[in-house]
Amino acid sequence: MSETAVETSPGVHYLNVKYGVKSWLLTTDHKRIALLYLVSITFFFMVGGISAVLMRLHLIEPRGALLEPATYNKMFSMHGIIMVFFFLIPSIPAVMGNFLVPIMIGARDVAFPRLNLLSWYIYILGGLFTLYAILAGGVDTGWTFYTPLSTTYANGQVMAAALGVFITGFSSILTGLNFIVTIHKMRVPGLTWFRLPLFLWAIYATSIIQVLGTPVVAIAIILVGLERLFHVGVFDPALGGDPILFQHLFWFYSHPAVYIMILPSMGVMSELVTCFSKKRIFGYSFVAYSSVAIAVISFLVWGHHMYVSGQSVYASLVFSALSFAVAIPSAIKVFNWTATLYRGSVSYQAPMLYAMGFIGLFTMGGLTGLFLASLATDIHLHDTYFVIAHFHYIMVGGALMGYLGGLHFWWPKMTGRLYPDGWARFAALVIFIGFNLTFMPQFVLGYLGMPRRYAVYPEEFQVLNVMSSAGASILGVGYLIPLVYFIWSMRYGPAAEANPWGAKGLEWQTSSPPPTENFEQAPTVTEEAYAYGAMEARVV
Amino acid sequence: MSEGHIIALAHQFEDLEQQREAASLGMWLFLATEIMFFGGLFTAYTVYRMMYLPGFDAGSHLLNIKLGALNTIVLLSSSLTMALAVRAAMLGKRRHLVTFLVLTMLLGLAFVGVKLTFEWHHEYVEHLAPGLDFDLNSPHAKGAELFFVFYFTMTGVHALHMIIGVAVMAVLTWQAIQGRFTPERYNPIEMAGLYWHFVDVVWIFLFPLLYLIGAHH
Amino acid sequence: MSEHVMPKKLYFLVFAALIALTLITTVVATIDLGPLNIVIALLIGMSKASLVVLFFMHLKWSTRLTRIVAVAALFWLAILITLTLSDYTTRRWTPNPGTWETSGSQ
Numbered sequence: 061m062s063e064t065a066v067e068t069s070p071g072v073h074y075l076n077v078k079y080g081v082k083s084w085l086l087t088t089d090h091k092r093i094a095l096l097y098l099v100s101i102t103f104f105f106m107v108g109g110i111s112a113v114l115m116r117l118h119l120i121e122p123r124g125a126l127l128e129p130a131t132y133n134k135m136f137s138m139h140g141i142i143m144v145f146f147f148l149i150p151s152i153p154a155v156m157g158n159f160l161v162p163i164m165i166g167a168r169d170v171a172f173p174r175l176n177l178l179s180w181y182i183y184i185l186g187g188l189f190t191l192y193a194i195l196a197g198g199v200d201t202g203w204t205f206y207t208p209l210s211t212t213y214a215n216g217q218v219m220a221a222a223l224g225v226f227i228t229g230f231s232s233i234l235t236g237l238n239f240i241v242t243i244h245k246m247r248v249p250g251l252t253w254f255r256l257p258l259f260l261w262a263i264y265a266t267s268i269i270q271v272l273g274t275p276v277v278a279i280a281i282i283l284v285g286l287e288r289l290f291h292v293g294v295f296d297p298a299l300g301g302d303p304i305l306f307q308h309l310f311w312f313y314s315h316p317a318v319y320i321m322i323l324p325s326m327g328v329m330s331e332l333v334t335c336f337s338k339k340r341i342f343g344y345s346f347v348a349y350s351s352v353a354i355a356v357i358s359f360l361v362w363g364h365h366m367y368v369s370g371q372s373v374y375a376s377l378v379f380s381a382l383s384f385a386v387a388i389p390s391a392i393k394v395f396n397w398t399a400t401l402y403r404g405s406v407s408y409q410a411p412m413l414y415a416m417g418f419i420g421l422f423t424m425g426g427l428t429g430l431f432l433a434s435l436a437t438d439i440h441l442h443d444t445y446f447v448i449a450h451f452h453y454i455m456v457g458g459a460l461m462g463y464l465g466g467l468h469f470w471w472p473k474m475t476g477r478l479y480p481d482g483w484a485r486f487a488a489l490v491i492f493i494g495f496n497l498t499f500m501p502q503f504v505l506g507y508l509g510m511p512r513r514y515a516v517y518p519e520e521f522q523v524l525n526v527m528s529s530a531g532a533s534i535l536g537v538g539y540l541i542p543l544v545y546f547i548w549s550m551r552y553g554p555a556a557e558a559n560p561w562g563a564k565g566l567e568w569q570t571s572s573p574p575p576t577e578n579f580e581q582a583p584t585v586t587e588e589a590y591a592y593g594a595m596e597a598r599v600v
Numbered sequence: 601m602s603e604g605h606i607i608a609l610a611h612q613f614e615d616l617e618q619q620r621e622a623a624s625l626g627m628w629l630f631l632a633t634e635i636m637f638f639g640g641l642f643t644a645y646t647v648y649r650m651m652y653l654p655g656f657d658a659g660s661h662l663l664n665i666k667l668g669a670l671n672t673i674v675l676l677s678s679s680l681t682m683a684l685a686v687r688a689a690m691l692g693k694r695r696h697l698v699t700f701l702v703l704t705m706l707l708g709l710a711f712v713g714v715k716l717t718f719e720w721h722h723e724y725v726e727h728l729a730p731g732l733d734f735d736l737n738s739p740h741a742k743g744a745e746l747f748f749v750f751y752f753t754m755t756g757v758h759a760l761h762m763i764i765g766v767a768v769m770a771v772l773t774w775q776a777i778q779g780r781f782t783p784e785r786y787n788p789i790e791m792a793g794l795y796w797h798f799v800d801v802v803w804i805f806l807f808p809l810l811y812l813i814g815a816h817h
Numbered sequence: 818m819s820e821h822v823m824p825k826k827l828y829f830l831v832f833a834a835l836i837a838l839t840l841i842t843t844v845v846a847t848i849d850l851g852p853l854n855i856v857i858a859l860l861i862g863m864s865k866a867s868l869v870v871l872f873f874m875h876l877k878w879s880t881r882l883t884r885i886v887a888v889a890a891l892f893w894l895a896i897l898i899t900l901t902l903s904d905y906t907t908r909r910w911t912p913n914p915g916t917w918e919t920s921g922s923q
Contacts, residue, residue, distance in 0.1 A: 162612075169612035171622045237629045244882065245622045246612070272893045275633045279640030283753075290731025292749045293742075294644070300655075300742040305647055308901045309640055359896055363904065373911050375904040577611075621880075628883050632890035639894035646898060647905055669843045673836060680832040683823075683873045690822050797874045804865045807839075808858035812846035816854060 070571040073476065077576050088173035089576055094159035095474070096180050101147050101155065102543075104187060107194075108142035109536065111135045116498075116532040119525050124515050132515035133200035134216065140203030145225050146187055148455060149317060151463050152324035153235055153270075154183070157263045159474055161239055163567045163574060164257050166248030166583045171241040179234040186228030193220035202513060204314070205280075207295035207306040211287040219285060226281045229274045232320070236270030239263055250585035254348065257565055257589050258341060261348045262327025265355035269316045269323075273359065277313035280306060304370050311362035319358040322422075322454060323351060325462025326393055329415055332465055333397045334590040335563040336412035337404025341590050343396045350389035357386040367438050376435055383433035387426060394423055409561075410484030414465030417492050421457025425450055428503065443513075446506025449499045457495055464491070464542065471546065472556030476573040479549040483541060491538035497531025564590050620787050627791045631798045634761075638802050641757065645750045645809065648743075655743010658736075659751065660814030662728060662744075667719055668811035671711050672803065678707035679800045686793045689776075689786035697789070698776050704796065705769040712762050715755060723748070751810055758806060761799045768792050821878070831872045838865050 074091045084092060115135050118126035127135065158176065162169050170176050193199060199216040201209050210218050243264050247256075283294045284306065293299025295306045334341050341347060363371055363379030397419055406412070428450040431437045441447060472478055501524040506512075510521050517525065559568040570579050613619040649656045685700035727735040730749045738744060772792055775781065781789060842861040846854060871877040876887060 167612060171612065172626060173610075173612060233633055237626060237633070240629055241622050241626045244625060245618055271629055271633055272636055272890065275637035276640040276897065279637060279644075282757075283644065286749070286753060292731040293746060294749055300648075300652065300746050302647070302651070304904070305644060305901075308904065309644065312640075312897055312901075359893065360900065363900065370908075372904045372907040374907040375900070378900075378903060624879075625882065625886070628886045632886055632893075635890040635894055636897070639897055642894075643898050643901055647901065650902075650905060665843065665846075669839060672839050676832065676835045676839065679835075679869060679873050680828060683828050684825070687823060687825070687828070794874055797869050801866045801869050804869065805862050808842060808846070808862050812842065812858050813855065815843075815846035816849040 070573075070575065072575065073571060073573040074576045075476070075573050086177075088169070088177055090158050090162055090170050090173065090176055091474070091574065091576075091578075093176050093180055094155050094157075097150060097154035097158060097183070100180075100184060100187065101150055104142050104146035107191075108139050108147055109539065111139040111142070113532065113536055115139065116529040118515065119517070120522075120529045122517050122519050122522050122525075127515065129515040130200065131198075133202075133513070134198035136513055137199045137202050137221075138194055141190060141199075141221060141225065143455075144203050144317070144321075145228050146183075146190065148321040148459055149232055150183060150235075151321075151459070152328065152466060153239070153263060153266055153320075154180075154231075155463075156259075156328070156466050156470060157235070157239060157266075157324065160470065160567055161242055161260065161263060162246070163570065163578050164260055164565060165243065165246055165251055166566050166579065166585070167242065167246040168577045168579075170238045171246060172238050175234055176238055179231045179238070182234070183228055183231035186224045186226070186231065188224070189220055189227060190224030193217035193224060196220065204310065205284060205306075206310075207284065207287070207303040208297070210284055211295055211306075212291075218288060222281045222284055226278055229278050232270045233274045236267035236274075239267040240271065248583055248585060254345065255585055255587075255589055256348075258330035258344070258347050258351070259324075259327035261351045262323045262330070265351040266320050266323045266327075268352075268355045269320050269358060273313040273316040273320075276309055277317075280309035280313070283309070304366065307366050307369055307371075308362070311365045312359070315362040315365065316355075316358040318451070318454070319354055321459045322462075323354060325418065325422075325459045325466075326351070326390075328462045328466040328469070329393070329397055329418055331563075331565070332411050332415040332469055333400050334592065335469070335561055336409065336415065337401050337406045338562075338592045339400055339404040339590070340588075340592055341396065342399035342402075343392075344589065346392055347396050350392045353389040354386065357382065357389070361386050361433075364433055364438070367435055368442050380433055380435045384430065387430060387433070390422075390426055394419060394426075408485070409468075409481055410488055411465045411469040411561075413485055413488040413492075414461045414468065417488065418458055418461040418465065421453050421461065421495070425453030425458055428453065441506060443511055444506035445502040445510050445512055448512050449502035449506060452499045452502070456499070461491075464488075467542075467546075469561070470567070471549070472560045473567055473572045473574070475550060475553075476556050476571075477549040477553035478556045478560065479542075479545045479553055483545050487538055487541035487545075490541065491535060494531050494533075494535030494538045498528050498535050499531070501525070501527045501531075564592060616785070623787050623791055624794075627794050631794060634798060634802075638754075638757070641750070641754050642805070642809075645754070648746050648750070649813075652740070652743030652746055655740035655745075656747045657814040658738050658740045659728075659744035659747030660810060660812070662723075662726070663751070663811050663814075664719060664722070665811050665815055667714060668807055671714050672807045674707050674711045674714070675800050675803050678704045678711070679797050681707065682793050682796045686786070686790050689781050689789045690783055692783040694776065694779060694781075697781065698773060701769055701773040701776060701789075705766050705773065708762050708766045708769070708796075712759050712766070715759055720752070720755075723751075754806055754810070758799065758802055761802070765792075765796050765799055768795070823872075823875075827872065831868050835865055835868055838868075 074089055084096065087093060114126065115132065118124050118132060118135075124132065158170070196217050199214065199218050199221045201214050201216070201218060205218070205222060243260060286292060287294045287296065291299075293301045295301045295303045297303065330341055330347060361379055361383040363375055364383045367376045428446070432441055432447060432450060468479070468484055505521055505524050508521065510517050556572040558571050560572070561568070566583055566585070569583060609616055610619055613622065681700045681703040685697055685704060688696035688700055723729060724732070727733050728748050729752065730745045734745050734748065736744050769792065772789060775788075838861050842858055845857055850857070870887065876884060
């Protein structure tokens with residue numbers, strides 16, 4: 061039942077219980093740490109976004125309109141490194157996970173609050189090294205740091221950038237570790253695994269990947285550093301090394317890493333789709349198990365990034381078959397969300413618009429992944445814009461939309477303020493249009509043969525490139541709008557009540573914003589997740 | 601947490617049992633990450649060993665197997681003293697606890713000392729340090745140099761973990777002397793013990809893979 | 818969580834076994850047994866590791882969850898090694914026509 065007795069704006073809550081810089085920088089409150097992450101990843105998103113803008117501006121001319129080719133290489137490297145390691149991987153877990161995991165299980169905080177704060181500081185330290193790398197001249201190896209370019213031939217700030225990524229990896233590991241222990245050990249009475257909100261199943265699966273995958277890329281980076289410093293030949297063919305070994309160690313993490321980026325968004329989807337169709341999720345256990353299945357199978361497919369690298373054809377065949385398998389649990393989720401919407405009492409506030417955008421765009425991204433998973437077609441499509449379009453449909457059309465949808469959904473809970481829904485819906489629409497205009501042409505470009513990471517291209521590709529760049533400018537504007545009204549809402553937004561959406565879930569049983577200890581009294585759970593009655597009245 | 605007091609229940613936990621279980625699960629998860637961390641090195645080692653077996657044999661043969669075996673025994677002994685330290689903490693025997701912690705530390709330092717001063721120094725002097733002045737008169741020099749890359753990297757990362765472990769032991773010894781641990785509350789000792797034993801397990805595999813493969817020549 | 822106190826004798830017994838296995842593996846390594854050498858070395862290593870993990874680290878008396886975590890980590894490492902080796906062991910099956918020779922046997 062939606063709680064109406066809780067006061068609209070509680071007197072003392074986690075935001076105003078203590079003021080001052082020290083109370084923020086030395087906080088162990090998971091909710092404050094979530095906001096620390098929110099500010100920092102927004103900053104890094106803008107840095108990564110600027111490099112994207114510069115790239116798209118450059119690409120309106122076949123000969124390149126803006127940058128030297130060497131600078132262009134640094135742009136796509138910076139864009140990839142920042143967006144992957146400093147935006148997408150932390151995004152939902154560090155912001156929404158940190159804020160919601162304890163609250164959704166009825167706990168007062170995560171299992172290790174000081175470790176949680178340390179994770180943020182480690183993230184910032186890694187970010188500083190990477191920013192230094194950018195300011196001191198940049199790297200041109202791409203976010204993938206392939207050898208022997210990164211070890212032997214690259215002249216940029218490889219060590220600094222690699223060190224930044226290495227350090228930040230530990231933030232990811234510790235966050236995942238914290239969540240696994242919290243979810244296992246600190247659920248309130250009555251909250252069994254199969255009563256958990258599916259967001260938590262998604263965060264749990266993500267945490268497994270973070271804990272088991274990240275250490276391997278750490279080793280890969282250490283070996284690159286060793287070779288770069290001492291020229292010892294770990295990956296240098298002239299000295300007996302195999303460059304492909306780097307790719308094995310790198311992609312063993314980096315493929316599961318893309319599931320770190322999408323799984324939490326899928327978790328958000330389950331929350332949004334149920335709330336805004338006022339219906340139970342269709343097939344709860346299927347969605348729950350599919351999250352864990354994705355986490356496990358994601359570790360078995362990394363070789364599909366290496367079909368043309370010199371990897372054995374037989375290994376490639378195995379990886380290809382397994383890559384088809386990993387699509388299945390994702391597809392199951394899409395079917396279940398769609399079935400949840402069917403005959404639901406659907407309302408179209410901003411979070412729901414993002415959710416619907418996600419379902420469509422993620423499906424397209426996922427389906428195009430099958431072309432890349434298939435050995436034969438990948439020979440043609442590898443290293444073209446088709447790949448770029450594919451992963452941007454998933455990462456931007458999917459993960460980022462999930463992040464924005466979640467942010468819009470939980471903003472009232474986190475800040476105690478409402479934002480103007482009209483502007484929010486408008487921004488969602490602008491983002492959707494801008495996104496498709498940016499990346500749909502790239503599927504065609506890739507199919508026609510335009511390679512990725514090139515600063516120049518043949519004349520006949522110009523129209524599609526200009527379309528893509530036009531879309532990018534619209535997309536950029538779309539992202540700025542929420543920045544404005546979110547900041548506006550912190551000061552001028554109307555106060556939010558405890559449950560403005562009429563949603564189920566423990567987080568809506570406490571005030572907006574919650575008190576420092578999350579609940580006045582520890583809750584007990586007696587009903588299933590998403591216990592929406594049939595055609596329940598919509599609470600605005 | 602105040603100095604000299606038995607450490608209380610942290611605010612996010614319901615009871616000491618939950619706090620202990622959470623700490624234990626957390627430490628085992630951390631060890632899982634370490635398994636994958638060292639595992640990456642073991643994987644790379646396995647690949648290159650397959651590719652350069654004669655070179656790896658030649659390189660391994662140049663290591664001091666006696667020192668390796670001695671160090672193995674030193675480390676295994678330190679695991680024994682560590683296990684006894686945890687047991688002493690469980691029984692509230694403060695003096696024994698401190699003694700065993702100190703012994704564990706000394707054995708750990710002995711291990712690192714032997715490795716750095718006798719082995720690494722000797723190998724460096726013999727021009728076996730890759731990238732610095734590696735020089736080996738052998739048809740398998742390329743493979744041997746790669747062997748030594750892994751030898752130094754793996755034992756180096758391992759030694760780093762040992763040094764961190766010794767530092768943790770030092771802190772715990774100090775706290776134990778101050779009477780911070782009781783039979784009800786000795787969890788940090790147990791957690792540190794898990795870490796220490798894990799580092800020992802890594803060496804249990806490093807020893808045969810690095811020292812014993814070339815031993816039958 | 819193991820709450821029961823281990824008898825000291827058990828620890829010393831395990832320690833004795835560990836030392837014995839160390840000596841055995843060192844001696845066996847000096848005898849040329851061909852491919853068996855590495856197999857025996859790894860088997861002994863796994864036995865020693867099991868003794869440390871089960872008895873010194875108390876996994877024998879730990880919760881099911883703890884045991885799952887330990888096994889899972891080893892399983893994941895096995896995935897890394899196995900699938901990586903699936904590449905290296907099968908590269909030579911299809912010779913690359915006239916290009917850089919992959920697995921070096923210099």
